Amino acid sequence: MTSELRHILCVDDDDDILEVTKLCLESIGGYRVTSRSSGADIVSVVERAQPDLVLLDVMMPGVDGPATLKLLQQATPPSQVPVVFMTARVQPTEVSEYLGLGAVGVVPKPFDPMQLSDQVASIWRTWQDTRVCLGG
Amino acid sequence: MKRRSILVIDDDQADAELCETALGRVRGSPYAVSRAASAEGGLAAVRSGGVDCVLLDYGLPGADGVSVLKRIRAHDPFLPVVMLSGHGASEIAVQAIQAGAQNYIAKSMIGPDVLHEAITAAIAECSVRRSGPHSAPSVAIVLIIDDSEEDREALVRALDQVHGTGLRCLEAADGMQGIAMIGDHRPDCALLDYSLPGRNGLEILKLIRSVDRFLPVIMLTGQGNEAVAVRAMKAGAQNYLVKSNVTPETLYHAVEVAIQRATLERTVAEQQDRILAQQQELTQTNRLNSTILGGAAYMIVATDIDGIILAFNRAAEAALGYGAAEVIGQCTPMLWHDRGEVARRAAQLSAELGVRVEPDFAALVSTAGGTAIAASEWTLVRRDGRRFPARLSVAPLQDDEGRAVGFVAMMEDITASREMDRLKNEFVSVVSHELRTPLTSIRGSLGLIGATMATELPDKAARLVDVAYRNCERLIALVNDILDIDKIGAGKMRFDIRREDLSALLQQAADANRGIAEKLGVSIALAPVPGDWTVAVDAARLTQILSNLLSNAIKFSTAGQTVELSAEALDQWVRIKVSDRGPGIPPEARHRIFGRFSQVDSSIARQTGGSGLGLHISKELIERMGGRIGFESEVGRGTTFWVDVRPAEAVHGSPPTAPRERASGGSRRVLVCEDDGDIGELIRTILNGAGFDVDVARTLADARRLIRTGRYDAVTLDVTFPFGDGIDLARELDRDPEIERPPCIVVSGTARSTRLPDPADVGLADWLVKPFDPGHLVRAVFRAIAGNGGMESKRASI
Numbered sequence: 001m002t003s004e005l006r007h008i009l010c011v012d013d014d015d016d017i018l019e020v021t022k023l024c025l026e027s028i029g030g031y032r033v034t035s036r037s038s039g040a041d042i043v044s045v046v047e048r049a050q051p052d053l054v055l056l057d058v059m060m061p062g063v064d065g066p067a068t069l070k071l072l073q074q075a076t077p078p079s080q081v082p083v084v085f086m087t088a089r090v091q092p093t094e095v096s097e098y099l100g101l102g103a104v105g106v107v108p109k110p111f112d113p114m115q116l117s118d119q120v121a122s123i124w125r126t127w128q129d130t131r132v133c134l135g136g
Numbered sequence: 137m138k139r140r141s142i143l144v145i146d147d148d149q150a151d152a153e154l155c156e157t158a159l160g161r162v163r164g165s166p167y168a169v170s171r172a173a174s175a176e177g178g179l180a181a182v183r184s185g186g187v188d189c190v191l192l193d194y195g196l197p198g199a200d201g202v203s204v205l206k207r208i209r210a211h212d213p214f215l216p217v218v219m220l221s222g223h224g225a226s227e228i229a230v231q232a233i234q235a236g237a238q239n240y241i242a243k244s245m246i247g248p249d250v251l252h253e254a255i256t257a258a259i260a261e262c263s264v265r266r267s268g269p270h271s272a273p274s275v276a277i278v279l280i281i282d283d284s285e286e287d288r289e290a291l292v293r294a295l296d297q298v299h300g301t302g303l304r305c306l307e308a309a310d311g312m313q314g315i316a317m318i319g320d321h322r323p324d325c326a327l328l329d330y331s332l333p334g335r336n337g338l339e340i341l342k343l344i345r346s347v348d349r350f351l352p353v354i355m356l357t358g359q360g361n362e363a364v365a366v367r368a369m370k371a372g373a374q375n376y377l378v379k380s381n382v383t384p385e386t387l388y389h390a391v392e393v394a395i396q397r398a399t400l401e402r403t404v405a406e407q408q409d410r411i412l413a414q415q416q417e418l419t420q421t422n423r424l425n426s427t428i429l430g431g432a433a434y435m436i437v438a439t440d441i442d443g444i445i446l447a448f449n450r451a452a453e454a455a456l457g458y459g460a461a462e463v464i465g466q467c468t469p470m471l472w473h474d475r476g477e478v479a480r481r482a483a484q485l486s487a488e489l490g491v492r493v494e495p496d497f498a499a500l501v502s503t504a505g506g507t508a509i510a511a512s513e514w515t516l517v518r519r520d521g522r523r524f525p526a527r528l529s530v531a532p533l534q535d536d537e538g539r540a541v542g543f544v545a546m547m548e549d550i551t552a553s554r555e556m557d558r559l560k561n562e563f564v565s566v567v568s569h570e571l572r573t574p575l576t577s578i579r580g581s582l583g584l585i586g587a588t589m590a591t592e593l594p595d596k597a598a599r600l601v602d603v604a605y606r607n608c609e610r611l612i613a614l615v616n617d618i619l620d621i622d623k624i625g626a627g628k629m630r631f632d633i634r635r636e637d638l639s640a641l642l643q644q645a646a647d648a649n650r651g652i653a654e655k656l657g658v659s660i661a662l663a664p665v666p667g668d669w670t671v672a673v674d675a676a677r678l679t680q681i682l683s684n685l686l687s688n689a690i691k692f693s694t695a696g697q698t699v700e701l702s703a704e705a706l707d708q709w710v711r712i713k714v715s716d717r718g719p720g721i722p723p724e725a726r727h728r729i730f731g732r733f734s735q736v737d738s739s740i741a742r743q744t745g746g747s748g749l750g751l752h753i754s755k756e757l758i759e760r761m762g763g764r765i766g767f768e769s770e771v772g773r774g775t776t777f778w779v780d781v782r783p784a785e786a787v788h789g790s791p792p793t794a795p796r797e798r799a800s801g802g803s804r805r806v807l808v809c810e811d812d813g814d815i816g817e818l819i820r821t822i823l824n825g826a827g828f829d830v831d832v833a834r835t836l837a838d839a840r841r842l843i844r845t846g847r848y849d850a851v852t853l854d855v856t857f858p859f860g861d862g863i864d865l866a867r868e869l870d871r872d873p874e875i876e877r878p879p880c881i882v883v884s885g886t887a888r889s890t891r892l893p894d895p896a897d898v899g900l901a902d903w904l905v906k907p908f909d910p911g912h913l914v915r916a917v918f919r920a921i922a923g924n925g926g927m928e929s930k931r932a933s934i
Binding site: 099114 | 574577581583
């Protein structure tokens with residue numbers, strides 16, 4: 001993992017959202033985007049693609065967002081990739097729950113296409129700052 | 137006697153002729169007769185006036201006698217009517233009298249005397265009725281009915297002798313004349329000779345009684361006759377005197393007594409009538425009340441001042457499982473309440489009201505007083521043990537002096553309504569999510585096209601994309617607003633009130649709206665605000681409110697105009713003002729401004745992509761934050777909306793907390809409260825590494841002192857100290873009105889649930905259990921300082 005955000009992995013069961021998000025992050029943010037519609041095989045996907053950040057939908061059938069995150073955390077070795085949840089459910093209690101699970105940030109839906117890249121970048125920077133002090 | 141005008145209403149010519157002839161043959165010709173052949177004709181004649189008595193045929197074509205009678209009565213309740221009928225029938229007779237006829241005569245009985253008697257009596261009776269009860273006479277009138285002129289004179293002389301001018305005497309030579317005079321002159325007493333020609337005294341007496349219930353009559357006779365005496369008294373005479381024994385004194389005395397007794401009897405009778413009427417009214421009212429209580433769907437229970445049940449309606453019986461007879465007079469409502477719940481509520485009330493409230497009936501009614509109706513929710517327990525939630529409304533029962541003498545309570549089972557609430561909230565939550573998902577794609581797509589491909593699109597397509605995008609924004613705003621309103625209404629809106637730099641907030645609001653303003657050629661002027669002004673608000677929500685006001689102001693301004701944003705000190709408040717030079721708010725719209733979907737708001741919404749709910753939400757938000765909102769407007773000149781917020785107390789030398797956007801540690805200061813030296817140093821190292829300045833407090837006393845300086849943006853807090861407890865310190869600091877406790881992160885060996893079973897007890901930013909993950913700690917501190925967990929957008933729902 002580098003200290004620059006270049007490659008983002010998006011996981012969402014809604015293909016339209018995947019497409020829009022990808023276009024958004026690519027054309028406005030200039031990032032490289034890989035899309036998956038399920039979190040079931042997240043561990044191998046992350047291993048192969050090596051993204052700098054994972055943008056993860058919460059409400060998905062089968063393996064939902066939190067479960068996907070858990071898969072990453074329980075892999076051997078545990079994945080260190082930062083995970084950001086994207087969701088329409090953003091009550092304050094829900095947000096701190098997500099963070100408590102280990103996510104580094106939350107992006108609410110519907111997002112503003114003009115803001116999304118900045119939001120993700122901002123979360124990345126904060127996370128970087130906390131990582132630095134851990135010497136990792 | 138003057139001639140009476142008699143109207144005969146009969147369609148049968150022969151019968152009418154018969155009446156007229158008979159009346160013509162009455163001695164002295166006292167009657168002038170007119171005829172009508174139909175009900176209408178008769179009524180017309182009655183209405184035109186001058187009729188003293190009506191002879192009414194029962195069998196008129198097209199109308200029965202009783203209904204015609206009623207119409208006559210409607211016109212004149214006191215016009216004497218005698219009903220005539222070809223077919224005698226007692227039922228008709230009864231009906232006729234009940235309907236208000238004075239008498240009923242079968243046509244076969246018609247003759248001069250019969251008619252004369254009936255008419256005279258009828259006229260007299262109506263006359264008595266019309267003039268009402270006697271008033272106390274200053275001069276008593278005595279009517280003497282005797283066919284012997286000699287005897288009459290003797291009586292007059294006798295009375296005169298005793299009382300001089302105090303009595304006035306009237307004389308009648310026969311019964312009929314006497315009765316007529318009763319009607320005309322209302323005598324106070326009658327002296328009636330027994331042996332009269334034609335009808336004897338007894339029969340005349342009966343007739344008099346039918347005309348006037350109370351007129352005292354003294355029967356006089358030439359020969360003493362016990363049998364007659366008895367019959368006279370029984371027929372209603374007050375006294376019976378033998379003429380030859382009468383002296384002036386005895387006569388006068390008899391008259392006096394008779395008058396007094398009659399007065400007494402009249403008074404008693406009137407009282408009785410009144411009582412009867414009141415009883416009927418009471419019965420009616422009781423019947424009404426029973427019906428209401430019985431039919432009510434709510435449980436209704438009335439108690440005396442101590443709680444003993446006085447009334448228990450059917451709904452209560454059904455819902456609670458007790459019969460009214462079992463509980464009335466015997467138990468209090470505690471019978472169906474949960475004792476534990478009552479005890480807890482009593483303790484709560486005691487604390488709130490500052491007086492001891494007993495954990496029994498008193499707790500149920502404690503807030504019912506004066507004219508207020510107190511409402512609260514309780515768990516009720518049925519006889520069979522089953523429980524259900526209910527809303528209880530209690531009103532005091534008061535006596536004339538306003539003292540409470542009991543209580544009336546209504547209870548409503550709210551199981552269903554609670555379930556509905558739950559379903560509704562679930563529905564709203566689900567729907568909002570379902571709506572937001574496709575909106576994400578739509579907004580994303582349109583936004584991207586508009587932003588990145590505008591030049592590649594044909595002009596028309598670009599415009600259409602614009603339209604679609606704007607309306608998509610409108611939909612999103614609407615969904616957000618609906619959720620906000622639902623959250624506010626359900627009491628689920630949480631406000632994070634902190635000390636905020638006012639100048640920075642206003643700057644942010646101005647900046648956020650400058651884009652829209654410029655597009656419309658409107659400028660925003662921010663008046664300078666002293667840099668050290670701090671206010672106690674939820675920054676995100678205040679920003680939402682200011683954006684709402686600013687965007688409204690901008691939309692109602694025309695190109696070239698300026699919207700002003702300013703703040704001033706006003707008594708105990710800080711007033712923020714948003715002014716425009718727009719058209720102003722017309723008077724008829726003013727009271728609706730803050731209502732839902734108010735017209736003013738909706739018309740802006742249509743232009744701007746708002747929802748029409750903005751002002752309503754702004755009002756709810758500001759009021760729940762403890763502030764106020766209002767406006768001044770003049771049509772043609774402009775509008776100023778103002779928002780009042782509370783200034784935050786300045787704490788000596790502490791810098792105001794800056795708005796949230798900083799991502800790096802910067803010059804943030806953290807206090808580590810930890811009695812173990814090694815652990816304290818470890819935490820210091822970790823946090824220094826993340827860019828924080830750190831101080832360590834090893835005792836609670838030091839911790840308290842340092843926190844009070846207000847220098848720290850966050851505190852990490854151990855729980856177990858040698859002489860105290862970190863949680864207690866946090867609670868203590870909460871209660872101190874002089875300081876604002878910085879967010880606390882507990883770092884402890886104990887699990888949260890063990891030390892703090894009720895999480896709402898003390899507001900803590902986080903709770904970490906040792907050994908903790910350093911990264912976790914750092915993130916927790918960042919989140920605590922940022923205040924809302926790392927979210928990067930100001931408003932949670934855009």
